[in-house]
Amino acid sequence: MNAIDPVMGAKAEVKQNLEVADNQVTVGSCFTDAPKMTMRNVNVFYDDKQAIHNVSVDIAKNEVIAMIGPSGCGKSTFLRSLNRMNDTVESCRVEGEICMDGENLYAPKLDVVELRARVGMVFQKPNPFPKSIYDNVAYGPKIHGLADTRVDLDEIVENSLRKASLWEEVKERLHQSGTGLSGGQQQRLCIARAIAVSPEVILMDEPCSALDPIATAKIEELIEELSQNFTIAIVTHSMQQAARVSHRTAYFHLGRLIEVNPTEQVFTMPEHELTEAYITGRFG
């Protein structure tokens, strides 16, 4: 993707255009008719430094929305504010309104434990617990009290592993350590763990960046299947991945949401010149 423009002049010209105005307005189709999550005028700060500027966007039910953009553009920060993982960073402050099914996620009475059961997360680096495969998947249902009997729990574990297309590979060794799996298997285990509590939304923060191409292909296939039951927001560095798995693509640049459009349109006829510059590899 790094098609290098040999003409220095052109580079300089792009550089100039990279400056975004403070009153930058998101172009494209940000809003949908039946949104699962709605974000309005979201600003995120780390101490005094503003990481996200005035982002407003909807995530539709059962859609896969990809967030792309150059490093440091704030896409991960934005993703992590959707299930309040940013709460763990002490200097982080979120302003604006983030709602799921019309309920404000930052309302004082909302319990983050409930929120994170409804909005699951898969991280960049596979991070299974140093416990058995079974215990990894069973952990969520256990702490939320979702299974009444051992049989129920077994069923949840099997179903989750099947949905994460890992069951066939691990059914013989459910009680071996999850950390003994390969990187791709570990990441699918993390996905199984996340869907074991039947969340409504799954956030994925560059889930394939630590994986090889074959493992990546499996995860991408999985994302497509999962989108039938779950709403998925995925941050990715790979534009091909965004093109392959997502329905809509959001392009972030320097903390601002530049463009949101159906994925096909973003990669064929981007509306904004910055998006175009990024997808054609003139920077990034």
Place this chain on the structure above:
Amino acid sequence: MTKPVNNLEKIRKSLGRRNRSEQLFRWYGRLAILIGLAAVTVLFTDIVSKGHGAFRIAYLQLEVEYSKDLIGVDNLTDPEQLVLGNWQAVPKQALREQFADVSGRSDKRKLYGLVSNGAGFDLKDRLLANPLLLGTKEKVWVLADDDIDTYYKSWLDGEPYAARLSDKQVKWVGELHDQGKIRLQFNSNLFTRGDSREPEQAGIRGAVMGSLFTLLLTLMLSFPIGVAAAIYLEEFAPKNGWTDFIEVNINNLAAVPSIIFGLLGLAIFINFFHVPRSVPIVGGLVLTLMTLPTIIITSRAAIKSVPPSIREAALGMGASKYQMVMHHVLPLALPGMLTGAIIGMAQALGESAPLLMIGMVAFIVDIPAGFSDPATVLPVQIFLWADSPERAFIEKTSAAIMVLLSFLIVMNTSAVWLRKRLERRW
């Protein structure tokens, strides 16, 4: 054109110097380790060469008669008779019979000085265990006096030390040796008895039990408190000026001389709360204060070493912070915490200065049976014996040091073993 050749030459020229400095550094390292090992070897050989003698002690064979008239006892179940009985008369009479030619008060006193003045009581215990012996005669080995023990051992080694003995006593020991009636036996008293003014009767059991009770209390208090403090500071406390202040002060406490903790314990536990002095309770409290900073610091380091990705995974699953800590962080940090606790305990075991301040330096004969019995501890016992004038205490001191060192080695080895055993990789 010539540049690459020049570079290669320069690199080759510098190689020798670089290799030399590496070699030099290796030799420095080896020297440093050698010095350390030499120091340890000297220490151990010195202690072992001085102390090994204490594990054997001289016994005399006497033909004793458990005479009712001599002792003044006819009923072994009457406690009053047992208290009033003249037990020491038994070995004395046996000695008089053995050396029938000895007469005169002063010679007899010297003769009686061959056996320990606790020998009569040992015979009493023997009689109580076998009441049928009353009124009969038997040949038994009785404990020799410490001066005899010292002389006999040094004589066997070829360098007799007779400064504390008269010529006659030296002669008698020689006769006993020729008749095979003096010998060295395993010194079980060292491990079964408490302290005594008489070196041949002194043992470390009291000090070991005192150390055990004191350390048990220290562990029970300092581990839960230290771990709770570490978890709170690391996982729950807001990071602000206050927690920085607390952290600095915990580090300061770890560096405070231990005798200060003893003074603190004296002022607070004994003078203010009126905890009795010389008991393991107050010793345990003082050592808890001393050990806490160590445990908090090592526990915090263990918690810090748990990768943040595990915390994120737990929180992302909807675990509360408490669940995250209890289910994931604590199990992973526990090996490190236990290692820290064992090292802290080893420190506490070797500590004497603060205990001097709270009266655990008293001369205590009885073996403590609980947390509120007056007690002393191993390092203090070593200090007490090292301070005693009797020559026989020299080897006793070294023997006690050997016991203390072996406890420390066991504890530190188990810390290493535990860390290797429980360590998980991710």
